[in-house]
Amino acid sequence: AQSVTQLDSQVPVFEEAPVELRCNYSSSVSVYLFWYVQYPNQGLQLLLKYLSGSTLVESINGFEAEFNKSQTSFHLRKPSVHISDTAEYFCAVKGGAQKLVFGQGTRLTINP
Amino acid sequence: GAGVSQSPSNKVTEKGKDVELRCDPISGHTALYWYRQSLGQGLEFLIYFQGNSAPDKSGLPSDRFSAERTGGSVSTLTIQRTQQEDSAVYLCASSRSGTELSGELFFGEGSRLTVL
Structure with a gap:
């Protein structure tokens, strides 16, 4: 079985500052890794994914x-954030035909 | 439309009543998930349907919760004898077949359930 740990429930940063949202996973099989984003009052959508090949996506x-x-690990980074990046970010892992498992989410708030 | 459709978008019910939530996945998607999102609780997995395989029901919180998927398409999540702690947004998602692609979920807008 897989599991995902997002180490920070909330991350406040100033606009134009760099940010890292941390994600660690555990799995007994090879995995595919995903980050999903949920902007305020919107549905969840895929942000990026690692399936194979280059480890940087x-x-x-x-x-x-x-x-x-x-x-x-599958940490998410951005060198310079914008107000529009304010959202909740979810890391997720999938092993083979098993279900997609999400972390608890990290709420990113950008201060001007 | 071409996306995942959920109904109703909002449901207010009294404690003890049964509710049914419906999900129409994207045509051709063989995998279908139900998740629950409560304030401050992240995404809680409920149930996973993959093609004709037996569903993974390991996330259903109690025997009051059940789900079915008819004809490999539409799914209904049923909550019997609702309790106040069932109040949440219930999200449905679908994905294409193939283990590599099936982690790319397309989510519906959710059904917000409020139990009074």
């Missing part, structure tokens, strides 16, 4: 995440 709005197998 990027989203269209400047976020990136790196799959680190030895540390079982």
Whole structure:
């Protein structure tokens, strides 16, 4: 069975500052890893994913995440955040045909 | 539309009543999930349907909760004898077949359940 731990429930940062949202997982099988985002009053949507190949994956709005197998991590980073990045971010893991498992979420708040 | 459709969008009910929540997944998606999102509780897995396989019901919180998926498409989540702690947003999501693709979930807007 898989599990996901998001170490921070809330992360406040100033606009244009860098941010890292941490995610660690556990699994007995090879996994696929995902970050989902939920903007205020909107539904969940996929932000980025790691399936195979390059361990560094990027989203269209400047976020990136790196799959680190030895540390079982998939941390999400952005070098400079904007007010519009305010949202809740969920890390998720899937092993084979097993269900997709989400972390508890990290609420990112951007202060001007 | 082409997305995941859930109904009703809002449901207010009295404690002890039964409720049914409906999900229409994207056409052709073989995997269907139900999650529950409560304030400050993140996403709680409830049940997972994958094609013709037996559903993974490991997340259902009690025997008051049940779900079915008819004809591999529409799914209904039923909560019997509702309690106040059942108040939450119930999210449905679907995905395409294939283990690599099936982690890319498409979510509906959710059904907000309030139990008075």
